[in-house]
Amino acid sequence: MAVRAGxxxxxxxxxxxxxxxxxGPWLAEAxxxxxxxxxxxxxxxxxxxxxHAALAFLTGNGLDLVITTGGLGPTADDLTAAVxxxxxxxxxxxxxxxxxxxxxxxxxxxxxxxxxxxxxxxxAGVRKQALVPVGATVLEPVGTAxxxxxPAAEGRSGPPVVVLPGPPSELQGMWPAALAADPVxxxxxxxxxxxxQTLRLWGTPESELAATLRRVEDQLTGLEVxxxxxxxxxxxxxxxxxxxxxxxxxxTEAISSDFPDTLFSTGPTPDALVAxxxxxxxxxxxxxxxxxxxxxxxxxxxxxxxxxxxxGGVAAYANSAKEQLLGVPAATLAEAGAVxxxxxxxxxxxxxxxxxxxxxxxxxGIAGPGGGTADKPVGTVHLAVVxxxxxxxxxxxxxxxxxxxRQRTTTLAVHLLRQLLLGGPPA
Amino acid sequence: MAVRAGxxxxxxxxxxxxxxxxxGPWLAEAxxxxxxxxxxxxxxxxxxxxxHAALAFLTGNGLDLVITTGGLGPTADDLTAAVxxxxxxxxxxxxxxxxxxxxxxxxxxxxxxxxxxxxxxxxAGVRKQALVPVGATVLEPVGTAxxxxxPAAEGRSGPPVVVLPGPPSELQGMWPAALAADPVxxxxxxxxxxxxQTLRLWGTPESELAATLRRVEDQLTGLEVxxxxxxxxxxxxxxxxxxxxxxxxxxTEAISSDFPDTLFSTGPTPDALVAxxxxxxxxxxxxxxxxxxxxxxxxxxxxxxxxxxxxGGVAAYANSAKEQLLGVPAATLAEAGAVxxxxxxxxxxxxxxxxxxxxxxxxxGIAGPGGGTADKPVGTVHLAVVxxxxxxxxxxxxxxxxxxxRQRTTTLAVHLLRQLLLGGPPA
Numbered sequence: 116m117a118v119r120a121g122x123x124x125x126x127x128x129x130x131x132x133x134x135x136x137x138x139g140p141w142l143a144e145a146x147x148x149x150x151x152x153x154x155x156x157x158x159x160x161x162x163x164x165x166x167h168a169a170l171a172f173l174t175g176n177g178l179d180l181v182i183t184t185g186g187l188g189p190t191a192d193d194l195t196a197a198v199x200x201x202x203x204x205x206x207x208x209x210x211x212x213x214x215x216x217x218x219x220x221x222x223x224x225x226x227x228x229x230x231x232x233x234x235x236x237x238x239a240g241v242r243k244q245a246l247v248p249v250g251a252t253v254l255e256p257v258g259t260a261x262x263x264x265x266p267a268a269e270g271r272s273g274p275p276v277v278v279l280p281g282p283p284s285e286l287q288g289m290w291p292a293a294l295a296a297d298p299v300x301x302x303x304x305x306x307x308x309x310x311x312q313t314l315r316l317w318g319t320p321e322s323e324l325a326a327t328l329r330r331v332e333d334q335l336t337g338l339e340v341x342x343x344x345x346x347x348x349x350x351x352x353x354x355x356x357x358x359x360x361x362x363x364x365x366x367t368e369a370i371s372s373d374f375p376d377t378l379f380s381t382g383p384t385p386d387a388l389v390a391x392x393x394x395x396x397x398x399x400x401x402x403x404x405x406x407x408x409x410x411x412x413x414x415x416x417x418x419x420x421x422x423x424x425x426x427g428g429v430a431a432y433a434n435s436a437k438e439q440l441l442g443v444p445a446a447t448l449a450e451a452g453a454v455x456x457x458x459x460x461x462x463x464x465x466x467x468x469x470x471x472x473x474x475x476x477x478x479x480g481i482a483g484p485g486g487g488t489a490d491k492p493v494g495t496v497h498l499a500v501v502x503x504x505x506x507x508x509x510x511x512x513x514x515x516x517x518x519x520x521r522q523r524t525t526t527l528a529v530h531l532l533r534q535l536l537l538g539g540p541p542a
Numbered sequence: 543m544a545v546r547a548g549x550x551x552x553x554x555x556x557x558x559x560x561x562x563x564x565x566g567p568w569l570a571e572a573x574x575x576x577x578x579x580x581x582x583x584x585x586x587x588x589x590x591x592x593x594h595a596a597l598a599f600l601t602g603n604g605l606d607l608v609i610t611t612g613g614l615g616p617t618a619d620d621l622t623a624a625v626x627x628x629x630x631x632x633x634x635x636x637x638x639x640x641x642x643x644x645x646x647x648x649x650x651x652x653x654x655x656x657x658x659x660x661x662x663x664x665x666a667g668v669r670k671q672a673l674v675p676v677g678a679t680v681l682e683p684v685g686t687a688x689x690x691x692x693p694a695a696e697g698r699s700g701p702p703v704v705v706l707p708g709p710p711s712e713l714q715g716m717w718p719a720a721l722a723a724d725p726v727x728x729x730x731x732x733x734x735x736x737x738x739q740t741l742r743l744w745g746t747p748e749s750e751l752a753a754t755l756r757r758v759e760d761q762l763t764g765l766e767v768x769x770x771x772x773x774x775x776x777x778x779x780x781x782x783x784x785x786x787x788x789x790x791x792x793x794t795e796a797i798s799s800d801f802p803d804t805l806f807s808t809g810p811t812p813d814a815l816v817a818x819x820x821x822x823x824x825x826x827x828x829x830x831x832x833x834x835x836x837x838x839x840x841x842x843x844x845x846x847x848x849x850x851x852x853x854g855g856v857a858a859y860a861n862s863a864k865e866q867l868l869g870v871p872a873a874t875l876a877e878a879g880a881v882x883x884x885x886x887x888x889x890x891x892x893x894x895x896x897x898x899x900x901x902x903x904x905x906x907g908i909a910g911p912g913g914g915t916a917d918k919p920v921g922t923v924h925l926a927v928v929x930x931x932x933x934x935x936x937x938x939x940x941x942x943x944x945x946x947x948r949q950r951t952t953t954l955a956v957h958l959l960r961q962l963l964l965g966g967p968p969a
Contacts, residue, residue: 192769
């Protein structure tokens with residue numbers, strides 16, 4: 116039988132979106148990789164009754180394991196440990212040795228940051244963080260907050276609840292210790308590790324893929340297939356136990372034969388494909404971007420070690436910057452306009468020349484919401500890549516908000532690089 | 543009595559974090575502004591039983607309104623409309639007029655994108671999207687998917703379920719129509735609109751703020767206060783009905799008097815403060831960044847109209863780029879090293895000069911995970927701002943991943959600009 120887990124993410128700042136939750140997805144992935152099925156993630160604010168209801172929902176669903184994130188700080192609205200203790204019917208007591216260890220961490224931290232702490236407020240916060248439900252396993256703090264593994268009270272049924280801190284680095288640092296705790300080991304007993312594979316199409320609509328999946332449906336037993344269209348890229352993620360390997364091979368075959376012209380990857384992201392192709396040839400790329408304002412260079416430099424294949428980029432927002440930093444001729448700007456195929460090409464060539472790079476990529480467009488005209492509406496974007504292997508250009512009118520246009524343009528630019536370097540479906 | 547709503551976000555791609563959910567937070571905020579209390583957001587994958595369990599959880603909690611997002615596409619794993627129809631005990635039927643309208647939208651879209659669609663697969667997808675639970679209100683498509691307002695079947699109790707599409711632009715475009723639907727109007731009857739105000743501190747630990755909040759606790763009746771520490775900035779968000787205005791004034795007074803040196807905003811983000819100060823003086827800024835690789839320029843250009851205060855930026859990843867594009871002296875790079883106060887200053891000055899800007903900001907550091915040394919560990923960052931109002935520099939060693947260091951450095955840079963332009967707590 117499948118091992119199943121549920122996740123509760125706490126924090127009003129997450130519920131209202133002032134902070135994007137990264138813990139729910141991270142834990143869902145970490146659990147899936149261990150063969151544990153995650154059916155739902157519940158996000159609640161800082162109210163104890165909402166957290167209590169979420170715990171009741173998940174444990175009532177017959178899950179084997181429940182994990183909470185957040186709400187372990189020193190302030191009054193950090194309630195998770197106390198609510199979970201009550202829920203599992205285990206009263207909390209201060210663990211004096213833990214209190215001392217947390218006090219030490221806080222003292223070192225505030226000394227390093229030069230903070231002047233009020234001793235009484237600090238001690239109250241530390242004492243709160245050292246409250247442990249009786250019978251719970253303490254997970255040593257990575258930051259200042261300890262985690263907990265809280266089994267249901269003796270004689271009561273229900274899954275153990277793993278209580279983890281909210282800062283992603285603390286949560287991830289504590290995860291191995293959480294997995295190693297006895298109640299968690301017992302809950303995970305019998306879980307089969309799953310493989311995950313990804314196929315990527317560029318330019319195929321979801322409905323076409325759906326038709327293929329329907330056609331071969333009865334050959335895909337044991338596969339869990341999810342499709343997702345994002346910024347024009349159709350991602351097909353499949354999870355399966357090792358005995359379903361032949362079924363996965365049949366899926367790959369069906370997709371390769373139905374979509375030979377749009378299947379561009381049997382795994383790596385376009386970013387990784389581009390980076391790999393540049394490294395293989397010893398080439399480096401430089402960026403001249405306008406409407407994306409730095410996002411394209413930021414994306415190309417997101418990967419560790421990217422200085423091996425990226426020289427840099429200019430975000431040339433003003434026309435004067437396009438002229439002075441990238442040598443776009445004033446006459447071209449005046450005649451064709453800043454948003455034009457000619458300027459995209461001049462930005463690409465300027466970036467290549469000024470940075471001494473092998474390839475240059477140029478992007479110009481109108482991200483909006485203002486600046487559109489009848490001829491060049493908001494969303495008009497021109498792109499160009501120049502390199503030893505030739506030149507490619509692309510013109511498009513993208514729908515959506517300023518943010519969506521900037522984002523989608525960045526993805527298009529990566530695919531234009533991919534097309535120039537590796538062929539495959541046109542960006 | 544408070545009007546309460548719950549939100550279900552569907553999609554395996556959201557559950558597993560391949561796509562970050564923006565709809566749950568957006569809806570929670572939109573509902574809060576209407577005075578509707580949102581206690582929890584449940585994220586589920588594409589399995590009908592998980593969606594059903596989430597609906598049962600939320601409606602069982604005595605809520606007045608439930609909203610779902612996602613799962614309205616043409617493919618087989620898009621199940622939301624059917625599951626909600628079953629849950630509300632309203633069988634679905636094809637709405638022929640709606641089917642025709644959707645077919646028209648799909649035909650226009652695929653013509654514009656140059657897609658060759660298989661007519662049979664397309665028609666099947668359109669027919670699926672035109673399935674409407676009997677007695678539901680149709681919300682006209684913004685993309686291809688219609689939304690729905692599905693009340694509980696006649697004679698059954700329970701809140702109406704509003705079914706909205708997953709793409710944020712479609713969901714947001716459809717929101718006014720959803721609010722206007724009769725069952726939603728009836729559910730919202732009696733909700734009091736709330737105000738929301740934000741105070742921002744830079745450099746105050748959460749525990750100090752907690753002590754202040756405890757001290758004045760009994761004067762804050764009617765306020766809902768949430769605190770959130772992010773990248774060094776402590777955000778205090780307060781929501782209240784208009785009759786609690788005096789209580790909010792007392793909160794502001796207490797925080798101003800306890801933290802006069804770290805309170806830097808009674809509302810606007812640091813980005814808005816910086817933009818406002820630059821526009822007021824008619825100044826423009828240029829960026830010379832290394833470890834942030836374009837993120838700082840991208841952040842400064844995220845706001846509409848930012849060309850009024852940003853000229854552009856150079857992401858000078860390679861040393862050669864620092865020399866050639868920003869005129870950083872080779873000798874400085876050789877003697878002080880690329881990550882040094884001297885190079886941060888030279889990047890700032892170079893950006894100011896080369897772009898002809900009024901202010902220049904320079905950032906250099908080691909984002910990691912590689913590249914650290916004993917002298918200059920991963921996380922070492924130097925920043926400098928030069929402008930008509932003087933020069934400021936900052937040196938820091940930041941903890942965390944490559945992504946965290948890049949992000950935190952970007953925020954620090956915005957605060958260094960804020961400090962130079964407006965004073966207030968040092969970055």
